[in-house]
Amino acid sequence: MHANPKMTAAGASTAPAPVGNGVVMDCQLQKVFYGDFLAVRDSSLPLEKNKITGFIGPSGCGKSTVLRSLNRMNDLIPAFRFEGKVTYHGQDIYDKKVDPVVVRRYIGMVFQQPNPFAMSIYDNVAFGLRLNGFKGNLDERVEKALQGAACWNEVKDKLKNSGLSLSGGQQQRLCIARAIATEPDVLLMDEPCSALDPIATRRVEELMVELKENYTIALVTHNMQQAMRVADTTAFFGVDISQGSRTGYLVEMGPTKKVFEEPEQQLTREYVRGEFS
């Protein structure tokens, strides 16, 4: 799909050696601060095309912070400061010339709490399309997005109802439909199942696996089984308390099977065995 969005201007040569299908995004984070607080340090994460990269780790390890740095959502927090580089198709999204608003159109996001707008189901999905001045057949695209998010059959007869009237699991799939309606390139999912029951969780997980055919997905999850079930690559984050503060960092990243079965780091082994959390 989006082979080369218009953000891509120059510097494609700085991308690291492609692995598998190629690296869509490469996060080379040095330091992330909230005010004086060093939240995350030294983490390098390539996101491969059409794969799900799972971020796991204990609370406060900075996995959500890293995820939200990937489409500059953290810019909305006044004291946030990012040092390092996040390249998207070779272009640094933290470059001064880059408009964070444009970044977020290509790198969509699904949040921990389902957050539909106080509008009808149809208007929720059509929101992003209308925003971008979409001129084609809106009905068709709304249906396609809802089908893509596996909720068309449940909502097709009540598209005029409020998005807030749906159950939690349906709301979350509606939010996924809303995110994919504009056909972004990358989807960032911040614990998308933590507010859902197991059945709704399973449906969203199946959906993620279907979605990776067309999208590159980064998934923050607290649930290691979920990472094992859906992630192709897993990144494990730890917390460094040696400096008297709590700073997150990437401990290890690799194919999910390897990270869970024969990790290189002792810390990873202890975490995936459930020896600490």
Place this chain on the structure above:
Amino acid sequence: MSAPDLAVESNLRALSQQADRRRPSLQRAPLEGRALRSGILTGLTWIAALLAAVPLFSVIYMLFVEGGSRLSWETLTALPPSAFDLGGGFGNAIVGTVVMVGIATLISVPLGILAAVYLAILEPDSRLADTVRFLAKVLTGFPSILAGVFVYAVMVVTMKTYSALAGGVALAVLMLPTVVLAAEQAMAMVPKKMKDAAYGMGCTRTQVILKVVLPTGASGILTGVMLAIAGAAGNSAPLLFTALFSDYYLSSLTEPTASLAILIFNFSGMPYDNQIQLAWAASLVLVLIVLAFNILARLIGRQKY
């Protein structure tokens, strides 16, 4: 039945009697101390609530009794009578009130909503926002006659005439703080997760405000606007110094203009029965207008989604 069985049965009965004795009564005991106090206090809150409603209902009752009989097409459309005339009405005062409240709405609503956007979204924690919020709160308790004097100095003196324009501006001064504070509150109540959702899809700040915050807060904003309009329609003091009064229909915005509030003020003090009756009828019309806007505010205030 065999003997051991009987023994068991009597044992069971004894046990259940014991349980009966230990079980506290769950019956209502209205005269027991705690219940009695609770009942008395509940009664007092009822009485207080009724007392609060008495003035409103007695006023509306009096208005219907005294003014209802004079209400007719003639009173709603005719011009005010002169001293010893019979008949007449206050059509020009209704038009004047509507026009001046309209001018005030056109000024205060766009200004107020823009200010509220600044206060609620753009710079909610800045020193300017704190100052504006404080001043708006002060202004809600501002004596309305001072708003009239202020506009008298600014507009009536410079334009050398009383006018509907000056009346509208004076009412706008009184409406503005209500609109600002209500709109700010409505926008601040839009959940952060909805704003996040919009930013996450690549909305600019302007788009987040126009497409998510304003539509989601719209009912709250409109409620505030309706309440401000209702308040302005009934105000007489600011119009005394700005619009004055006129015995004729409005023909230009830059001439003295009649209003219901001033007509009531003028006619109720006159020694003629006809004028006094008209003052009652005009009061009834004014209260009905204010009531209509209040009811409208409640209807709009219901959430759609």
